[in-house]
Amino acid sequence: MAEKFHAELASLKGDVLAMGCLAQGMLHRSMEALRTQDAALIELVARDKQRIADQDHEIEQKCLRLIALHQPMAKDLRTIAASLKTITYLYRIGRYGKDIAAVVPELADAPHAGGLIGIPQMADLVEGMIADALVAFEREDLTAIRGIEEREEAVDALRYSILRECLACMTENPETIARCTNYIMIARYLERCGDHACKIAEKAHYMVTGERIEIR
Amino acid sequence: MDNSTILETRDLNLWYGQKHALIDITVRIPKKTVTALIGPSGCGKSTLLRCCNRMNDLIDSSRITGNVLFNGEDIYDGHADAYAVREKIGMVFQKPNPFPKSIYENVAYGPRIHGVREKGALDRIVEESLKGAALWDEVKDRLHEPALALSGGQQQRLCIARSLAVEPEVILMDEPCSALDPIATGKIEDLIIRLARNYTVVIVTHNMQQAARVSEYTGFMYMGELIEFDETSRIFEDPGEELTENYITGRFG
Secondary structure, eight states: OHHHHHHHHHHHHHHHHHHHHHHHHHHHHHHHHHHHOOHHHHHHHHHHHHHHHHHHHHHHHHHHHHHHHHOOOHHHHHHHHHHHHHHHHHHHHHHHHHHHHHHGGGGTTSOOGGGGGGHHHHHHHHHHHHHHHHHHHHHTOGGGGTTHHHHHHHHHHHHHHHHHHHHHHHHHOGGGHHHHHHHHHHHHHHHHHHHHHHHHHHHHHHHHHSOOOOOO | OOTTEEEEEEEEEEEETTEEEEEEEEEEEETTSEEEEEOSTTSSHHHHHHHTTTGGGGSTTEEEEEEEEETTEETTSTTOOHHHHHHHEEEEOSSOOOOSSBHHHHHHHHHHHTTOOOHHHHHHHHHHHHHHTTOHHHHTTOTTSBGGGSOHHHHHHHHHHHHHTTOOSEEEEESTTTTSOHHHHHHHHHHHHHHTTTSEEEEEOSOHHHHHHHOSEEEEEETTEEEEEEEHHHHHHSOSSHHHHHHHTTSOO
């Protein structure tokens, strides 16, 4: 029975990872759509919304079933607990991707102000944090998340610089208010995605060491 | 020994003939808590439990070195009286073993041999003990019926009542639920938690979830050694030793 359980636990981690790829894909495509105004990408992200909700639900069910049937202990229990939390963060990341994709058509009427004022740079940073947090979870290798706190600080700093730049832009030219408000929202979504990446990193750390840490 | 420790072993070793069954066990059992001993079959957990009230004295080939201190006094000291020790450190076994007597007589037996003769006093002890073992409401109208007519779970609670009747300080339980169904097990577990308000309980169990549910401290034993002793939450969430981790996650044992 222990063998079957451990096989199921490994497959659970695989499922979490697959959901991670989906969430990363949603966020990445939404940024691509923002850059390129590609309607097909927007469509794709919108479609993934249901898929990620289904995966969230299925993995949660799997976790609960494993707990009920096998009453896991120690690292096995921590792996399930980390999985349960991680899928919530991944679901939120995917949803932010969907939210970003949803505002892309509103920005179609004119070229981007100031080369998207630092948003692509912020997205790259955040996507890197999510990828590394998932690597830490998958390989149980905490070196992947070393320095994630500093990256989170850089993301925050970028968000404020985007905010300031947008404010200046809006003051200068009130016609950009609608557009800049969307930029501010997107920067806010990306910053939240970075926070979720940190939470995933915290859970990976807990899963591996049993010790709870707080990354900012 | 500090004030909160009621039972303590120091470098305890035990041999059954040639077999070295307990190896250098040093452990402190905190007062008025539930402590669980877990480990694979043959690891020595029941042997350790039985050392705590000199039940191993009954096995001719057993030999021990080291100390077992109860409230600071060595119970293996030449002057210690095994019967007095067992009065203060009671024991409940795997299979319920009531005497083939009435419910009342089972509980009154201990106090009576300790000299309580007066009926009113015995009645009070029986009632208090049965209440303490959460059995009173189920048997108060049939105290003089045979104990063996009770269900397995009730018989086990009767055995607990019987041990309470002589006012022990510690109750040792050797897999007290392994012969019981899940409902009866649940009742005994509730009772164990309640008993820890007034008594110290040490329980040997094969059921790790049971250890996790009822105990505040857990010791993991393996091949005669105490590998790890810590707060239960720590043992089951993040044990310090790899052996413990491997055992509780079912990777061996």
